[in-house]
Amino acid sequence: MAQSSSGVSDGESVEMNDTTSLKSLEEVDEDFGFGDDLELNQFDGLPYSSRYYKLLKERHQLPIWASRQEFMRVLETNQLVIISGTTKTGKSTQVPQWCAEFCLSARYQHGVVVCSQIQRQQAVDLALRVADEMDVNIGHEVGYSIPLENCCSTDTILRYCTDDVLLRELMSDPLLEHYGVVVIDQAHERTVSTDLLMALLREVLLQRAELRVVLLSVTPASHTLLTHFSGAAHLHVEAPCSPEVLHSSRGSTESFCAALRLVLEVHRTKEPGDIAVFLASEQDVGCACSLLAKEASRLSSNLGELVPVAVCPGHAGICPPITQHQKKGRRVFLSCSQSEDMFWSVDTVNFVIDTGVEKRFVYNPRLRASSEVIRPISRCRAEIRKQLAGSAGKCFCLYPEETELCTEIPARILEANITSAVLFLKRMEVAGIGRCDFISRPDPEGLMQALEELDYLAALDDDGNLSEIGIIMSEFPLDPQMAKALLASCEFDCASEVLTIAAMLAAPSCFLEPPVGMETEAMLCHVKLYHPEGDHFTLINIYNTYIRSQREPYFTQEKWCQDYFLCCAALQTADAIRAELTDILKRLELPISEPAFGTKTNTLNVKRALLAGFFMQIARDVDGSGNYFMLSNKHMAQLHRLSAYGAKAHKLGLPEWVLFHEFTLSNSNCIRTVTQISPKVFIQVAPQYFFYNLPPSECKELLQHILDTKETGSKKSKQKTHPIIKEPSKGKESQSYDRCVIQ
Known part of the structure; x- marks a missing residue:
C-alpha cells in the first residue's frame, strides 16, 4: 500500500461527473440510506471515495458490527469496557474506529485513541487497513508506532502501537493525558508489557475520570479479566459458525x-x-x-x-x-x-x-x-x-x-525474568504512579531476585528507591545489565564499540541456519568473521564489515550477507537500534568515544564495560575441555555451537575465564555469546557485596588467592585498600558495602 490508504490512486478521478462512479454511489446511498448530497469524511473533511463505501459494506458483515450501537452507549457511561469473543470477528479493526468517533464527539478535548498490539507487524498491518476503511492517509489521521519506526503526525487521532512502546510512553506521560481512549488488544496473550499496562491503567483511571479503557480478549480468557476488573462493562461477540x-x-x-x-x-x-x-x-x-x-x-x-x-x-x-x-x-x-x-x-x-x-x-x-x-x-x-x-x-x-x-x-x-519490569515500575514511582494492581502477582522469589540484581547494578539507593544511575538506565530500551554496561562504556571511552554490541544482541540473530548439506560451508564463512577475543568482538567485527559493505550498491550488500550466511534484515535492524541508542546517549549528554576497535587498550576497556553490567555471569573452564562452571549458580555448561571459541578451539585453545550473555537450561546446557576475561579485571569491577555473596567454590577460592596476592604486594608500596571479600559487619554497617559504580 502506498502513502495514501484511500484505495484511490493519484490518477483516479473521484469527481461526481463520472457516470460510472455516480451510479455506484447512488446504489450505495440506496443501500445505506445516505442523502443526495455527498457525505464528507468526519475525520478529514473530504468527500468519501467509492472505496470507502465498498469497504463499509464489508464491515457491515463482520460479527462485531451488530454490537456497534451498544458499544457506543456503554463507552459513554463506563470507564472500563471488556469485549470478549472468538477470533476474526473484527474487534481489532472496528472497535478502535468507534473509539475515534467517540473522541471526535468530544472534539478531542480529552485526547485521542491508542490501540496496543503484541506484534509489531500486526500494528502496522492494522493501521494500514483501518486507514483504508476510514478513507484517510496513513501517517496522518491514522498512524502506527513500533520499535525503531514512527509513522504518526500531529494530526493522528488513532494510533496503533506495540505494548512495549505504549509502556515506555508512560514514563514521560504517566497519566496518558494525550489519550481519551486506550484500547488494549490481545489482552489474553498476557505478555509482560500488556500485564503492566493493565495494572497501571487501573491506577490512572482513578486519577482521570474522563479516560476510557477498552480491553479486547478471546472468550476463554475473559473470566479472569471480569473477575479482576469487577464492575467493568462487558460485551460478548461470537462468530456465527465453527469449522x-x-x-x-x-x-x-x-x-x-x-x-x-x-x-x-x-x-x-x-x-x-x-x-x-x-x-x-x-x-x-x-x-x-x-x-x-x-x-x-x-x-x-x-x-x-x-x-x-x-x-x-x-x-x-x-x-x-x-x-x-x-x-x-x-x-x-x-x-x-x-x-x-x-x-x-x-x-x-x-x-x-x-x-x-x-x-x-x-x-x-x-x-x-x-x-x-x-x-x-x-x-x-x-x-x-x-x-x-x-x-x-x-x-x-x-x-x-x-x-x-x-x-x-x-x-x-510469572515465567519471565522481571528485572526490566521492576526497573520500569521503580521509574513509575518516580513519576508518581506507585500503585500497581497486577492480575497475576509476580512470584516473590523472582521479585526479590530482580531487586537484588538492580541493587548489585547500583540502580537502587540505600532506601530501595531508584538511584540516579537507575533513572538513566531506565531510559534505554535494554535489559538493565546491558544498560549498565553501556553507561560504563562512556567512562571507559569505548561507547562506540559497546553500542554495537548492545544493538547486535538486541536485534534478531544475524546467523542464518544454513540449508541442509551446506553446514560446513556456512561454518567456514562464519570462521572468517570470528574475532580471537570472543563472541562480543565477533559481533563488532560482523557489524563493521556489514557497514563497509553499505558503501557498495544495495544488491552487493545483500549478496555479501548471502555469501556469509548472514541475515541482512537482522543487521539492518541492529543498525537502526544502534542509531536509536546513540540518540539516547546524545540526549542524556553522555560522551561517545571515537571508534578504536582493534587496539589493545580498547579491547581491555570493552571487557571492563561488559563486566560492569555482566559480572553476575562469569564462568570458568574447570578441566580445560570446555566444561564451564558458573560462579553464581554452580551449574556446568558447554559453549554454544556458534561460539567463536567452539569453532577455533583447535587453534586458539579454550579460554579459562569467560563472561557470557545468556545461559539456557536444556538437554545440553549451553552458555551463549562468550568473551574471555581476566579474573583480575573481574575482581576490580565486581561490587564487593556481590563478591561476598558468591556461593563457596574452588573458583571463588582461586579469585580469593589472586586478591590476597595482590593485597600482599600492595602493602609494600602503600596502605592497604578495603578488601573485596570481607565479613559483614553487625547491624546497620552490614549494608554499607561499596556499590558497583561506573568506573
Whole structure:
C-alpha cells in the first residue's frame, strides 16, 4: 500500500461527473440510506471515495458490527469496557474506529485513541487497513508506532502501537493525558508489557475520570479479566459458525512429523485452500520449511505448487506480512504460539493443523537462567486456532479430544525474568504512579531476585528507591545489565564499540541456519568473521564489515550477507537500534568515544564495560575441555555451537575465564555469546557485596588467592585498600558495602 490508504490512486478521478462512479454511489446511498448530497469524511473533511463505501459494506458483515450501537452507549457511561469473543470477528479493526468517533464527539478535548498490539507487524498491518476503511492517509489521521519506526503526525487521532512502546510512553506521560481512549488488544496473550499496562491503567483511571479503557480478549480468557476488573462493562461477540474439528487418537510425541505428513496428504486431495500449521517452536518452523520445500520439489506438477511460508513472532519485524506473500499454488503457513492473531487478514486458510504443543522459556530466578519447556497449549489458544479455518474449513488437532488443557494462556510475568519490569515500575514511582494492581502477582522469589540484581547494578539507593544511575538506565530500551554496561562504556571511552554490541544482541540473530548439506560451508564463512577475543568482538567485527559493505550498491550488500550466511534484515535492524541508542546517549549528554576497535587498550576497556553490567555471569573452564562452571549458580555448561571459541578451539585453545550473555537450561546446557576475561579485571569491577555473596567454590577460592596476592604486594608500596571479600559487619554497617559504580 502506498502513502495514501484511500484505495484511490493519484490518477483516479473521484469527481461526481463520472457516470460510472455516480451510479455506484447512488446504489450505495440506496443501500445505506445516505442523502443526495455527498457525505464528507468526519475525520478529514473530504468527500468519501467509492472505496470507502465498498469497504463499509464489508464491515457491515463482520460479527462485531451488530454490537456497534451498544458499544457506543456503554463507552459513554463506563470507564472500563471488556469485549470478549472468538477470533476474526473484527474487534481489532472496528472497535478502535468507534473509539475515534467517540473522541471526535468530544472534539478531542480529552485526547485521542491508542490501540496496543503484541506484534509489531500486526500494528502496522492494522493501521494500514483501518486507514483504508476510514478513507484517510496513513501517517496522518491514522498512524502506527513500533520499535525503531514512527509513522504518526500531529494530526493522528488513532494510533496503533506495540505494548512495549505504549509502556515506555508512560514514563514521560504517566497519566496518558494525550489519550481519551486506550484500547488494549490481545489482552489474553498476557505478555509482560500488556500485564503492566493493565495494572497501571487501573491506577490512572482513578486519577482521570474522563479516560476510557477498552480491553479486547478471546472468550476463554475473559473470566479472569471480569473477575479482576469487577464492575467493568462487558460485551460478548461470537462468530456465527465453527469449522469441522478432527482430533487424533494418538498422543503428540510425534506431532512434528505427523503434521508434515498431513500437509502432503491434504495437498494430494486437491481440495482448495491454504494450510496453517502450528508447531512447537521457531526452530521447528525453520526445519519444517526446509523439509516441505524439498518435498514440494518432488511432487507431481499435476498437484499444483506447494509453497511453505514461515510466520513467526520473533521474525515479525524483519519478514514481510502474510498478505505480501503472493498467491501462487497452495501456501502452507508454518507458525508457532503468539502468532495466531497475525492471520486476521487471511481469508484463504481452509485447513488448520495444530500439534497442540508449544515451547516456552521459563525463568528460574535462583539460577538466573531460562529453561526450555515443551508443554501442551492452553484451551484458549486451541480455540483461537480452530477459528482460523473458517466455517467451511477443517481443523486437525493432533492430540486426543479428551486431553486436559489449561483454560487460559499462562501470564508471562510469572515465567519471565522481571528485572526490566521492576526497573520500569521503580521509574513509575518516580513519576508518581506507585500503585500497581497486577492480575497475576509476580512470584516473590523472582521479585526479590530482580531487586537484588538492580541493587548489585547500583540502580537502587540505600532506601530501595531508584538511584540516579537507575533513572538513566531506565531510559534505554535494554535489559538493565546491558544498560549498565553501556553507561560504563562512556567512562571507559569505548561507547562506540559497546553500542554495537548492545544493538547486535538486541536485534534478531544475524546467523542464518544454513540449508541442509551446506553446514560446513556456512561454518567456514562464519570462521572468517570470528574475532580471537570472543563472541562480543565477533559481533563488532560482523557489524563493521556489514557497514563497509553499505558503501557498495544495495544488491552487493545483500549478496555479501548471502555469501556469509548472514541475515541482512537482522543487521539492518541492529543498525537502526544502534542509531536509536546513540540518540539516547546524545540526549542524556553522555560522551561517545571515537571508534578504536582493534587496539589493545580498547579491547581491555570493552571487557571492563561488559563486566560492569555482566559480572553476575562469569564462568570458568574447570578441566580445560570446555566444561564451564558458573560462579553464581554452580551449574556446568558447554559453549554454544556458534561460539567463536567452539569453532577455533583447535587453534586458539579454550579460554579459562569467560563472561557470557545468556545461559539456557536444556538437554545440553549451553552458555551463549562468550568473551574471555581476566579474573583480575573481574575482581576490580565486581561490587564487593556481590563478591561476598558468591556461593563457596574452588573458583571463588582461586579469585580469593589472586586478591590476597595482590593485597600482599600492595602493602609494600602503600596502605592497604578495603578488601573485596570481607565479613559483614553487625547491624546497620552490614549494608554499607561499596556499590558497583561506573568506573
